Amino acid sequence: MTRGGEIGNVPRAPMTRFTIKVATRKAREAVDLTPAIEAGIHKEGFRTGLCALFVKHTTAALAAGEMGEGTQDDFLEILDKLIPKIRFRHAHDPSHAPDHMISSILGPSMTVPVTDGKLELGTWQSVLLVELNGPREREISVQLFG
Numbered sequence: 001m002t003r004g005g006e007i008g009n010v011p012r013a014p015m016t017r018f019t020i021k022v023a024t025r026k027a028r029e030a031v032d033l034t035p036a037i038e039a040g041i042h043k044e045g046f047r048t049g050l051c052a053l054f055v056k057h058t059t060a061a062l063a064a065g066e067m068g069e070g071t072q073d074d075f076l077e078i079l080d081k082l083i084p085k086i087r088f089r090h091a092h093d094p095s096h097a098p099d100h101m102i103s104s105i106l107g108p109s110m111t112v113p114v115t116d117g118k119l120e121l122g123t124w125q126s127v128l129l130v131e132l133n134g135p136r137e138r139e140i141s142v143q144l145f146g
Contacts, residue, residue: 015146018043019140021137024131030063030128031128049114049145050112053141054140054143056108056138057108061102064125066126067126067128080102082105083098102132
């Protein structure tokens with residue numbers, strides 16, 4: 001039985017959520033989500049806890065990586081080389097089967113600590129949306145647990 005913010009005798013941590021929508025512009029690209037996520041964290045007044053992210057698409061993924069100086073282009077080229085040229089059996093469109101494979105390898109979700117209202121990322125790290133079958137509008141669900 002749940003009463004007054006508790007589950008049993010354990011207090012429930014505060015949780016809030018918001019959505020980020022991104023219109024990608026290329027067939028393959030890495031988009032830095034960090035500024036949009038931190039703007040949402042600031043808007044919610046969230047200070048300390050965990051930020052859970054989930055992209056709601058099977059041909060896009062999330063990753064922590066570096067942006068700038070061509071690094072994101074190198075990353076995308078490496079991803080293309082991960083998938084061998086085979087006869088894909090993807091029923092509705094075999095040409096984008098590799099997009100599904102790459103997104104499954106990278107994954108649709110990640111969790112990042114939040115301290116003092118900021119994502120706790122390394123010096124060169126950003127939260128990246130990896131577009132594999134664009135251009136499209138992508139939706140990222142963000143949940144903050146304090």
